[in-house]
Structures are given as C-alpha cells and as structure tokens.
Amino acid sequence: MRGELTILAIAFGYLALLFVIAAWGDRRAEQGRSIIGSPTIYALSIAVYCTAWTFYGSVGRAAETGPSFLLIYLGPTLAMLMAPLVIRKMVRIAAAQRITSIADFISARYGKSAGLGAVVALIALIGITPYIALQLKAITLSHAVLVDYPPGAGEGREAAPFWADKSFWVALVLAVFIILFGTRHLDASERHEGMVAAIAFESLVKLAAFLAVGVFTVFVLYRGPGELFARVGETPGLAELLSLSAVPGGALGWVGTLLLAFLAFLTLPRQFQVLVVENVDERHLRRATWLFPLYLLAINLFVMPIALAGLLGEAGGDPDSFVLTLPLAAGAEGLPVLVFLGGLSAATGMMIVETIALSTMVSNQLVMPLLLRTGRLPRRGQGALASRVLAIRRLAILAILLLGYGYHALVGDAYSLVTIGLVSFAAAAQFAPALLIGLYWRGANKLGAGLGLLGGFAVWAWTLLIPGFAQSGWLDAGLLTAGPFGIDWLRPYALFGLEGWDIYTHALLWSLAVNVGLLVGVSLFTRPSALEQTQAALFTQALHPRLDQATLWPGQTPRGELRALLDRYLGAAAGARVFAGEDAADDDRPAPAALVARAEQALAGALGSASARVLIDSVVRGEALDLEAILGILDTTSETLEMNRRLEQKSRELERIGAELRDANARLRELDRLKDEFVAMVSHELRTPLTSIRAFAEILRDNRDLPDDKREHFLDVVVRESQRLSRLIEEILDLARLESGRLTLHPERLDLSALARHGVEAVEQVQQARGVTLEVAIDIDDAPVIGDPDRLEQVIINLLDNASKFADGQAPRVRLALARHKRGFRLTVEDNGPGIAEDERERVFEKFHQIQHQDDGAIRGRPRGSGLGLPISRGIVAHLGGRLWVEDAPTLGGACLVMELPEAPAE
C-alpha cells in the first residue's frame, strides 16, 4: 500500500478528481446553474484557511507550546462573527466595483492608485512566498515519512540536485494544474466557481482525514480520552503543556497572537479571494458566521490528544509529523494514506487559491500598469489583450510556485512549519490598517496608506524576516544578540529595548504602531485628490442606499470609441455584453454615463481598477473631475440629509400655504358676510324713506278732501324723503365707486382756506335754522393743496353737517378751524356733543355705522345720517393723499374730526 508508485498514483488520482470537480463547476457556471450557490459550500471554501500548516503544524505547535495553536483559530472565529458587519461591506464594495483581489481593493479605495496596488502586491508576494514554500515542504515531508517509515532512508534528500527533489516536481505539477483550471478564461468577474467547488471538496477531505486519525489515536491507541489524559497526568512535564504558561509570551503573547490571527484572516490574499471575491451572494455570510467556526473547532478537537499521544508514545521524530507517524507506528495500513491525502488536500487547496490570488495581483497590479504606462500593449486585433493577460497570469503562476520552491530549497529548513506561517500572517496583517480603517474612515488617504504600508512592512522585515535569514546562517547571528553594528536598541527581537515578548507579538506591536501611526498621521495633514475622495465615500458609505457611480462621470466619450476599447481589450463578446440593450447604430453619439461606468467595471474585472481607469481615461475627453461637483453629487449622507431638509422645507411651505389658504378663506367668508350685511343695510336704508313716501302718497290719493295745511305738510314730507332717498342713492353710488376704485377725481391746485369758507357759507343758513352756533377760525390766508374742489367741499359740508347733528341738544355749537401743521394743513371740525368713546372712533368710519344716542328722540328736527358720509369722506381724503380721523375736541369738549392734507408743492 505504501509503495512509491502507489502513493504517486493515489496523489495524481486525487488531483485528477479535483480537476474533474473544478471542470464540472465551471461547466455548470457557464450554463447558469451554479453549484456553489449554497451557503454551506461558501463556508467550506473559507476553510482553505486550514492549510498543511494546520494539518501537520497544529500538532507540532501543540507539542511545543501547548494551547497556543488554538489562537490561530480563535482569531478567525472572532472575525467571522463580525462578518455580517465587516465582510458584508467588503463583499458589497467588491461586487459594485468589480474588485479582483485585496491589492485591487486597497488600490481602489485610495483613488484607484496604481502605486498602492503595486505596493500591496509586492508585499503579498514577499510575505506569502514562504507560506507557499511551507506547503511544498509539507507535501514532500509527508510523502517522505509515508514512503520511508521507519526513518533512516530519507537522509540523502538534501544533497540531491533539484531535479531529484520531489518538491520541485510537486511545484511544477501544481503549476500546470492551477494554470489549467485557474486561468481558463478571463471573465469580466474574476470568479472561479470550479475552483471554489474543488476547494470546498478539499475541505471535507482534510477534515475527514484529520478526524479519522484523531479517533484512531484516542479510541484505538487508547481506550478513550480518559485513559489518555490519565497517562498524561502520570507523566511529569506533560500536564504543563495544558496551561497558559506553555504559551510563548504568556497572557500578552496570547492576546498578540489572537489579534494577529484575527487580522491575517481578513487580509491573507487567499482568504480575501474566497471570502470576498468568490462570494456569489452576501446572504451566504449568515451561515458562514457559525459554520466556519464550527469547522475550525472540529478540525482542532483532536490536535491536543494527538500531540500528547505522540509525546507519550514511542513514535518519536518531528512533532509536525505525528499525524502520520502515530498510525504508521501502530501498523495501520490504509489510514496513513488517508492522512497523506488529507495533508495533500490542505496544501494544494491553499496553493491553488493563494497562487491564483497572487497571480491576479501580479498581472493586474504589477505587470499590466507597467505595460500600460510604457505603451507596450497590443493596439490591434480584437481581444488581443485578453490572451496577453492570460499569458501573463500563467507565467505569474509558474513564477510564484517556483519562487516558493526556491524559498523552500534555500531557506525553508531553518524554520519549523509554525514559524513560517506566523511570519506570513504578520506580513498580511500589514494590509489591515489600510483595509479596515479605509472601510470606515473617509479621511484616510493614499499617501497615508502607502507610507503606512511601507513603514509597517519595513518593521515586519526587520523584526521577523531578517532574523529568519540570520537564523538560517545567511547573516551574522550576532545581529540578533547585539544588534546591527552593536546598536543595542535596534535588536530585531527587542526593538527599543522591549524584551521578554514573544517575537510575533513584538513584531505585530511595532509594525502596526508604525503602520497605523503613519496612515492616520499623514492622512490628517495631507489632502486627498478628487478621485480619492470619491472612492473613499463610495467605500465608507457602501452599506447605505446605493449611490450610482454613473452620476460621477462628467466626461464625454463617443460610443464607437468605447466599444472599440472593449473589443480590443476584452474581445467582442465582452463588448457586446456591456453594450447589450444599447443602440449599435449611432456610434458618434456620446455614451451615457451609466454605459461608461459599465465599461470601466468590465475592464476592472479583468485588469484591476487602476488599469481600467487609465484605459477609460484614454478615451474620455474634456473631463477632469471637478471636486466641488463630485462632492456635491457624491456624498450620500449629505445627499440624503439634503433630501430630508428639502422635504422638510417643502412640508413647512405647504403648511404655511395651507394656513394662508385658511386665512384667505376666512377673509372671504368675512367679506361675504359683510357684503350680505351691506346689502341688507342698503335695502333697509332705502326702504325707510320709500315706505314713508309711499304711505303719504297713498293718504293724499285716497283722501282728496284733506285740509290744505295737512296736504301741504304731507307733500313736504314726500319731497323731503325723496331728497333723502336720492342723496342716499348718490352716496351709495359714491361708496361703490370708491371701493371699486372707479371714483374719478379731478385734482387741481386749490386754496383750502377759501374752500372751507365756501363750505361754511353753504351750510350757514341751514345751521342757523337749526339753531346751531357755527364758529370759524381760519388763521391762514393761503392753504394750497391738491384736490378735487367739489369733492373736498362735499367732505367739509359733510363734516359740518355731521357735527351739528351730534352737538349738544340745548345749545349746539360747532367750530371749524384750519391751521398749518408741519408740511400740510389740518382742518378740524368739533362740536360740543357727548363726544365719541375711544373704541368707537374707528368704527364711525364703517359703512352704515350709527352712533346710538340715549336721547335719540331729543334730536328732532335734524335729519338722521345715512351712515355713509364719513366712510365716503375718508375715502376721498385718502385718495387725495390725506388722512381723516377722530380726536377729542380741544375747545368745545365734544367730538373732533380732523382732516389733514399735504401742502401742494410750490408752483
């Protein structure tokens, strides 16, 4: 069963099976019947997190440092709990912007910066290569253990040339395999459904294999966990492995490693690939929140028992190989092969996803921008670029795997499995500040992120990478103990004299401090570009009501050029997809913003956002994003706020208009009521004289033999009442004309004093007949005003007449005075009557208002007024630019009506 050829056949058979699954997944995806549309498959694909490092290394770590291996899985558990908050946001952004990798994500966040994308890609390449080397090492080691057990025969391996080194061939075979199903086509979306299906399957295989060896150890080698732990209790030194004191760095080291695993889980390129890029439905996150942690718990359940059993037993050898050596030592036949397959699936799963993620970064963030910038891209031929990109990616895959092999061959043996893994983790963790802070703080900008990344990376290199070289013997080991050139505080493992920490917590602290410090500090003191601000807003606001990117494109592009660009770079099929539903006929019309945005997304899906932006820029004319315009449109929050504010304003306006309408309505009702009253009063006033005329006329008609004096008296009454009637009608007509503005006045320059004298003369006779004493006090000879003489005289007569009516019954007196007052003249008419109460003074100018006299009966012989004289007088005076009002009489003590008219301008 353990023959070299058999193992080889099994391994290749397994890879072939993976390929079949992947091809099937891709086929189904092309048919539109995706097999990965399940939250369970999504959760299993995330388990690519568990690599050969988990499969073999966890036991090794448990054997050396006790429960610290658990931290590598508790960190992701915490991260996964946050998935509905954090990862969902990343998924949504990635879908909206067609993000292809974490380098693309960070580059897109900071204004689609090509430089930043390149930095991330380079750091990933340098930081992750050891991790790939680790997988190669695990495959070759496990193969060697399986074939050569018991040990002794494998010693010659290191001296052999590379073509005899199995890991070289493993790397080559895997490269071919990954090229075959990782880069079969270049789609607008960088999703690999077949790969995800294969990875999910691999996750099941490694879990089953590990559980199998766990159950075998606990229940076959020992009779249950009770016996195993009883044996541990008897063995001195082993029980301490179960306590916190076994963890490097103690409690502090515990927290540091937990944080490291938490951050790395979100930022490792392969995790970003499966978590974000390959996510087909963000609702899948819901199940992954608990299913993936459950997977982690299951795969770790037997780590401690296997480690303890390995230490107790006589299997011996490297703890990293306990999973294999335990069943081998027990003489099991099939189980070691299953374990080997489990380890193989863990290693290949990681290498497949990591290599695809890295090759995407290398082509989109490193090679393509370089080619674009140097203008070495094919200019002719449809879809020429697509095949060029695929070729670049395939070369990148090969190069990355060979790089991994090179690292393994040259450096790899100096480190145990666990050490290499954590060094990579710390490198990936450098992406966390730019990624996570950029997701929530809009102020983070490109310069800050770039310097933060470089600074963090430099500290990482100094505190973890270079010491590794020193330990491999490439550098002087004195670097570690004495520092460079004897500078004590620069010792890589005790920077600034910080000693006693485990190396990972130490490195994480300093690198993150530098990284975050630079990111925040520089961002606070520099200004981002317009595009950066746009992208920052799109990223930080991703979970809020969608902002249409299309509205942010003010440039002009003819459709034809856009179409040609897509055809050239992505091929005619992709071009047709983007232009689906658009009228192909008019190529000269400018493309709508939405179409330009779709085209950019399609390009971004294949080439990364930075390159896509460069290409789109090359065909868009006359644009330069105007900062104000962008911020104006873009800010979703302020846009929503603005919308709310406008709505509020509108509703307040409506409320105000409603109130106005209510007021107007009330006024109309009031006017209506007044009109009714007026009509009723007019008819009443008209009917009174009419009734008496009619009554006396009837008496005269029916009693022809009336005595002459009676007949005379009755005829007098008829004549008087007729006069009153016609006066009344005249007044009503005047009033109607006044109110409708049709009263025609003939203003001319006149002397008010003469007019007043004239008026007095006109009424003197009548007044005397009534027994009214009329006094006149006109002090000035010339009082020039502008007025209609007839109308003004009518007003004066009216006032005099009015005064005589209300003067004292016994000795009625009326006084008219005219005097200059400031820039006008005041004509006052007073009487010695009872006066007008304060609150009545305005009401006397109302139509038909009659002051009620207690001794109404006493004023006989004087005609009652119609109640229209004063309103008409006021209307006339107002028309002439003057005023008419009531005061207390200064001399006679009764009422006093004052008419004021402005002085006429000098001629």
Add this chain to the structure above:
Amino acid sequence: MISPRRKERLIALIVLATALFTPPLLLVAERAGLALPLYVFLAWAAVIALAAWLAEGGRGE
C-alpha cells in the same frame, strides 16, 4: 439588511466572545482548575451555538 436588534445581539456576542477568549477570564478558568484547552473548547462551542442561533433562528425578527 440586518435588523437593528440582530445587529445589537451580534455585537454583544462579539464582545462576549472576545471576553471569553482573552486572559482575564482565561486565567480565572485556569485557576478554577479547568484545563485551558478544555475551557477554550467549551467557550468556543458556546459562542458557535449562540452565533448559529442568532444567524438561523432569529430570522423572523
């Protein structure tokens, strides 16, 4: 969208998990005589159970 209530519960669970997985409680558990890995596995399982209940059960809210 997640409902506000579910979001609050989730945040509470994250805080609880962080507290359970870090030293103060860890040390307390160890002092109490519980083997550290055993404690971690128990706490871990409890957190996963709560997360599963929150994700799958609380759907109606």
